[in-house]
Amino acid sequence: MNKLVFATIAVLLFWAGFVSSISFMEAWLKFRAPGVSLPVGLSIGKTIFNALNRMEWVFLFVSVLLVFISGNFKRGASSSILIILSLILLIQTFLLLPGLTERANTIIEGGTVGKSLLHIYFGVLEILKVCLLVSLGFKILSNQIPNKQIPL
Numbered sequence: 001m002n003k004l005v006f007a008t009i010a011v012l013l014f015w016a017g018f019v020s021s022i023s024f025m026e027a028w029l030k031f032r033a034p035g036v037s038l039p040v041g042l043s044i045g046k047t048i049f050n051a052l053n054r055m056e057w058v059f060l061f062v063s064v065l066l067v068f069i070s071g072n073f074k075r076g077a078s079s080s081i082l083i084i085l086s087l088i089l090l091i092q093t094f095l096l097l098p099g100l101t102e103r104a105n106t107i108i109e110g111g112t113v114g115k116s117l118l119h120i121y122f123g124v125l126e127i128l129k130v131c132l133l134v135s136l137g138f139k140i141l142s143n144q145i146p147n148k149q150i151p152l
Helices: 003-032 037-068 077-108 118-143
Strands: none
Touching: 003 037, 003 118, 037 077, 077 118
């Protein structure tokens, strides 16, 4: 496997791990720590998720660049998955995160908010994103393995 392909897979899997550790662990564990009130937890969450979002744009740019340079940007699965990942990031950045930030600010300032599905939408997109990242990594890896018949 050449170095560009290895780097591409590494970035994709690192990105998936980054999202998984923050979205699926940090996001809810911080509220279980002693002394962390809802406003403090939301303030921490806003900072972390904004930083994660910026890093994800860097991961996307690097991934597209590496996929393109390594020759894996053919019509088909790789390009489709990258387009879907781009759409997910656009939706999260410009539709969901601003709404979640507004809700968090209201609570931090002592206000109350009604029910919302924003967290559910965000979580579903996070799960989809991680699945797509791992899938793309395996797709690129499988392109490197010659088809061999395995005798039974």
